[in-house]
Structure formats: C-alpha cells, structure tokens
Amino acid sequence: MTETDPAQPAPESAVDATDGTAPETTGPLAHIAAALRRERQKAGLSLTELARRAGVAKSTLSQLESAAGNPSVETLWALSVALDVPFALLVQPARPQVQLVRAGEGPRFAADRADYLATVLSTCPPNARRDLYLITAEPGSVRESDPHMPGVVEHVVLSTGRALVGPSDDPAELAPGDYIAYPGDLPHVFEALESGTTAVLVSEHT
Amino acid sequence: MTETDPAQPAPESAVDATDGTAPETTGPLAHIAAALRRERQKAGLSLTELARRAGVAKSTLSQLESAAGNPSVETLWALSVALDVPFALLVQPARPQVQLVRAGEGPRFAADRADYLATVLSTCPPNARRDLYLITAEPGSVRESDPHMPGVVEHVVLSTGRALVGPSDDPAELAPGDYIAYPGDLPHVFEALESGTTAVLVSEHT
C-alpha cells in the first residue's frame, strides 16, 4: 500500500451535506489507534484484559493503540465485539457541520402523485448511510413503495395529521407523535388520512 | 483467533430494538466477500479495474471476493474508497425489524424542567449509531445541552410550533417543517417559542 490512487471523480451526493470522504483518505489507522484506546478505557478495561477477551495478543493491541500497525479485519472485529462497539466506530473518523433547510426549501422528490411530497433534508454522507426526509401528503393518495435495497430500515415519526404507515400487509395508523420502524426491503405504504399530514422519515441504509 | 469470549454482559439499550451483535459474531469475512463483489459489479467495474483504482493487487481482490483471506484494514479501506461506499457497508451485516411506539408511550427523558420532554423512539442498535427522539417543549424553557461525545451530529425537524434550535452561539428559529443539523459536541440549545412545540431529533453517534 504505497499510495492510494487519488483519481476519484468524487461522485458526491446532491445536497452535499458535508464531505466525509476527504478526511478519511488520510487513512484510518490513526483514528483506529485513538478510538481503540478511548473505547477501551471508557469500558474500564485494561489492555491485558481486553486482549484476553478479544482473543488477541496484548502485544498486538498495544501496537494498534500506538498507531503502529495495520490490523486485519478479523483482529479489529474481535476487538469491536469484545468492546461491544460497532465496528465502524473504530474506523470512521467523524465530521461535523451545521446545516439548515427551511420548510419550503430543499430538493423535492416529485412523487407520482402531486399530493405526496418528500423533501430531502439530509442525504447520506458516504459514511453515515441514512437519509432524512420530510413527508407532506394529502388523503386519498396511497403511496405504495416498492422494496428498496435489502437491509434498509425506515423510521417514520408522524408530525401532524393521521396516516397509515408500515408494511403493506400490516400497516399501522399513526397519530401525531407516533413512531414506527419497518424493513424497507419489503413492500410498504404511506397513506395520509387527514389533510395537511406531515411526517419525518429516516431511511437507514445500514 | 481461536475463540471469541462470549462473556459479554450485553449492556443493551433500553428499548432493545434488535440484537445486531449476535449474528455478526459469525465473522465478517463471508459478508465482506459478498459485499465486495456486489458493490463492484454494481459500480460496473471489472476486478482488474477496481484493483488498479484501489492500488491493490488484483490477486488480493480476487482472493477476497472468494472469501479466502482476512484483509488488512488498509486494503479494505482502499477498496471502500475506490468503490465510494462507506467502509462499514463492506463489513456490517444488516438486520431488519418492525417497531411501533405510540405518541404517549416510550421511555421518557425526564428533563431538568417539566416543560421539556424527550421520548426515546429508537435507541441505537450496536451497529447503527443513532438515536431517535420525539421532543415536546413549552415556551420559557431554554434547554441548554452540554456537549456530548465528540463526533455526534444532531438533526432536528420541527413538527409543530416554533423553536430556537442549534449551536448556542448561533441558533436558528425553526418553523414547522424546518430542519437543522449541527455538531452535538458543541454547546447547543432547544428553546420552544410557542406552546405545543414538538420536534423530531436524530442524534447520530457517528
């Protein structure tokens, strides 16, 4: 691994929430070292103890925390399991930013029907696979979504109005404040039951 | 890596969305192989071409897609960059489920003030670091949050009412449907300006 070919057309997302890719390109090893040490002592484990639980040599762990080394996936995996933290947390650097989308603004997903409107609030930055939508729908319009990618989970919080939301075979009637989550890779539905129905939808690409 | 000590007190979250850890313990290598091949041909790249872009030997890539091998993080990282997919996608298996929380239900975060109420809708499963809250607040209550973990990003969509939300030094006044995201590791505020103000909050632990 001498160099990482920077020839990347950077097919960024539309809204360009933030650039999560650039800082990552520096390499994850430094971040791994820091995250590993941080998570370990957050869990109150000694280096020796963690190594024992994870089934790796403590020397290995020591080197990793010293940012000396390029661990194999299995090794890092074992550590993430022993630490009970998501694997990605050990690898992905973070990136903050402030972003504001006014009610009317934002790219809209023109629906097949005019009475269903989905506004993109935050499209997934490359390392945090989730989209945020604001849904506005009028009654009479049944929004039958075909299944998306496998592993997608959708979360819906109803803001105003009433709606029938969930898996097509067993949707739930939501009132303001109600919440439902369901696998997006199965057919699902969004049907407004009142005028002025709005909801927040989080689509999680896992 | 002979054994993975299963002695894990499983400090699960309250709501217990699903257990994402158990199925992962089988090992990520098989999933990596599948994901790698899938993402590659989804991108329309030949094995040779992807290897060239990522700067890894095509033999290595071939072995990885054959589930023969335990790649180093750098290698897998280079591939994830070349494929322009989040690193975690290559490693994490998915897990679906349906979950419903009614408006009044769900564990509540009793606030320091009685006029601010946060209901947990979906607390982060171990491999998808984000929490979903429903916020109910009354005017007069300024909710000054101290910074959380570094790398946390909060997303707020206002459902009803009006509120002042964002970084403490420069909050934004939100109307229904407005959206804002800001780094959660800086001091931030949530102040309702109207009675019956509700919002959806996504806390992303990165």
Place this chain on the structure above:
DNA sequence: TCCGACTGTTCAGCTTGACGAACGCGGCCA
C-alpha cells in the same frame, strides 16, 4: 522493605496477507 500482581511495552518466531508474473479463458478483428 520485600514480595506479588498488575500495568503496558518491546523483542524473536512463525504465520499469513499482499504482491507480481504467469496461466487459462473468452470475445473481437484482421
């Protein structure tokens, strides 16, 4: 004070992943 158990570090060794070259295969064009 000495002793033991603990922390995290460093050092030889074996193992293994990454590399490049050579291979067999299939499509294309002269």
Place this chain on the structure above:
DNA sequence: TGGCCGCGTTCGTCAAGCTGAACAGTCGGA
C-alpha cells in the same frame, strides 16, 4: 484461423501482522 486484448484465476516470493515470552514500571499488602 491466428493474433490480440480483456477478463479472473493460480502460483511462488517477500514483507508484515500476529503471537508468546521476557521486559521495565506501578500499586498494595505482609
């Protein structure tokens, strides 16, 4: 048909990760 270029696979070689033991340093008790 022969030649060529692309594909993905397999094979030795070398470097690097992982390991276990031996190492200095710290804390607590006898």
